[in-house]
Amino acid sequence: xxxxxxxxxxxxxxxxxRLLDAAVxxxxxxxxxxxxxxxxxxxxxxxxxxxxxxxxxxxxxxxxALRHMLDRRGEELRRGVAAVPxxxxxxEAVVRMVVDAFSGVDFRAxxxxxxxxASDPVLRERITPLxxxxxxxxxxxxxxxxxxxxxxxxxxxxxxxxxDLARGLGLANLLTDDGPRRARIVRQxxxxxxxxxxxxxxxxxxxxxxx
Amino acid sequence: xxxxxxxxxxxxxxxxxRLLDAAVxxxxxxxxxxxxxxxxxxxxxxxxxxxxxxxxxxxxxxxxALRHMLDRRGEELRRGVAAVPxxxxxxEAVVRMVVDAFSGVDFRAxxxxxxxxASDPVLRERITPLxxxxxxxxxxxxxxxxxxxxxxxxxxxxxxxxxDLARGLGLANLLTDDGPRRARIVRQxxxxxxxxxxxxxxxxxxxxxxx
Numbered sequence: 001x002x003x004x005x006x007x008x009x010x011x012x013x014x015x016x017x018r019l020l021d022a023a024v025x026x027x028x029x030x031x032x033x034x035x036x037x038x039x040x041x042x043x044x045x046x047x048x049x050x051x052x053x054x055x056x057x058x059x060x061x062x063x064x065a066l067r068h069m070l071d072r073r074g075e076e077l078r079r080g081v082a083a084v085p086x087x088x089x090x091x092e093a094v095v096r097m098v099v100d101a102f103s104g105v106d107f108r109a110x111x112x113x114x115x116x117x118a119s120d121p122v123l124r125e126r127i128t129p130l131x132x133x134x135x136x137x138x139x140x141x142x143x144x145x146x147x148x149x150x151x152x153x154x155x156x157x158x159x160x161x162x163x164d165l166a167r168g169l170g171l172a173n174l175l176t177d178d179g180p181r182r183a184r185i186v187r188q189x190x191x192x193x194x195x196x197x198x199x200x201x202x203x204x205x206x207x208x209x210x211x
Numbered sequence: 212x213x214x215x216x217x218x219x220x221x222x223x224x225x226x227x228x229r230l231l232d233a234a235v236x237x238x239x240x241x242x243x244x245x246x247x248x249x250x251x252x253x254x255x256x257x258x259x260x261x262x263x264x265x266x267x268x269x270x271x272x273x274x275x276a277l278r279h280m281l282d283r284r285g286e287e288l289r290r291g292v293a294a295v296p297x298x299x300x301x302x303e304a305v306v307r308m309v310v311d312a313f314s315g316v317d318f319r320a321x322x323x324x325x326x327x328x329a330s331d332p333v334l335r336e337r338i339t340p341l342x343x344x345x346x347x348x349x350x351x352x353x354x355x356x357x358x359x360x361x362x363x364x365x366x367x368x369x370x371x372x373x374x375d376l377a378r379g380l381g382l383a384n385l386l387t388d389d390g391p392r393r394a395r396i397v398r399q400x401x402x403x404x405x406x407x408x409x410x411x412x413x414x415x416x417x418x419x420x421x422x
Contacts, residue, residue, distance in 0.1 A: 028329070029329075029330055030330050031244075031326060031327065031329070031330050033244060034330065102379075108329055111326060111329070111382075112326055112329070114382070114385055114386060115242060115322060115323055115326035116242065117385075117386060118239070118240075118242070118319055118322070118323070118385055119240055119241050119242050119245065124386060127386070128386050128387055131386060132387075135383075154399045154402065154403075157395050157396050157398070157399035157400075158399055158403065160392070160396055161376055161396050161399065161400055161403075163379070164376050164379035164380050164383060164396065165372055165375050165376045165379055166379065167378075167379030167382050167383060168313075168374070168375035168376055168377065168378030168379030168380070168381075168382065169375045169379070170379075171322075171325070171378050171379065171382055172346075172375060172378060174325055174328075174329060175325060175328060175335060175338070175339050175342055176339055176343075181371070184368050185368050185371055185372050185375065187368075188365045188368035188369055188372065189368075189369075189372055191365065192365075192369065192403060192407055195406070196403055196406075
């Protein structure tokens with residue numbers, strides 16, 4: 001190995017990581033239009049030239065930032081999975097984990113990209129597969145942690161609904177800080193989830209309405 | 212009444228309504244930054260001067276468009292309430308009504324305003340009360356239609372969760388058309404809602420799960 005090269009590669013990786021972290025913050029705070037290479041370089045304390053070497057265009061930078069968020073989310077998910085308690089409180093911890101996956105600065109940054117993609121078909125085409133990957137990973141983690149049997153009617157939809165609920169809570173939280181409300185909903189949804197998932201295979205608690 | 216004045220007021224009202232409808236479309240398609248008074252005037256087929264007479268600034272126009280959407284949503288809600296069937300299928304119809312309240316061009320337009328408000332505290336302060344009004348109205352309609360007793364523990368949170376679910380489904384739908392998935396989730400959510408709401412007192416068609 002060339003001893004002179006490694007530190008340079010190391011520095012380059014560190015610069016790249018600093019730019020991506022800065023891009024997430026700038027996206028969340030100023031929106032997709034405001035997340036120019038220049039603005040992100042300044043936020044990261046990196047020269048504009050160095051930033052452009054890594055990310056020639058604003059779109060390159062935004063998409064790399066989205067991938068960076070997803071990678072980080074994947075890691076957090078794996079750490080979260082390891083930390084979920086067994087027994088009582090497990091379901092609530094899982095629901096909280098899913099809800100947390102759609103919150104914070106990452107969610108705010110991603111939302112700005114989704115909003116921009118609504119009027120930009122090319123951007124939409126590029127971010128949709130990334131979002132689908134994120135959805136699949138969170139879904140898979142939730143199913144595993146809940147020990148949910150998706151062959152039981154309704155279980156798959158209920159786990160999916162948990163993700164949609166989390167996304168909606170993230171959106172509600174964007175305008176107003178509704179932490180206490182969110183905590184109550186998480187708690188109640190965990191109870192509901194327990195009762196839906198605890199059905200014996202094939203059983204449904206709501207018989208076809210004969211009325 | 213001055214016979215010459217009334218038609219003018221009428222025309223003015225019609226112009227205003229045309230501008231607001233156009234503003235919703237432009238917001239949804241081009242985002243908050245793209246919804247300038249000039250762009251909306253052009254979309255509405257109204258002169259820029261006439262548009263500026265009604266709405267001096269882009270912000271005036273955007274906020275009026277949001278109010279316009281909420282008024283329209285309120286009307287749709289009242290019509291929807293009248294159309295919800297009694298008996299079997301009622302809960303699913305209510306869930307669909309709530310989900311529909313967070314979809315379509317109005318939702319996409321509102322989302323663009325929320326995204327813009329994330330980086331604009333003044334706009335955020337102005338749109339938050341409007342969003343809260345919308346949330347309260349949909350919540351109230353859902354509670355009434357479901358005959359939900361919010362004094363029963365968990366009922367209030369579950370109805371609120373229905374709104375958050377709807378918001379999340381709207382957001383998921385922004386990038387990909389997921390109508391079939393949404394229909395399955397609505398159906399399952401209605402079953403879950405029935406079992407949560409059907410707790411005594413006031414038990415209806417879905418007995419508590421004893422399994």
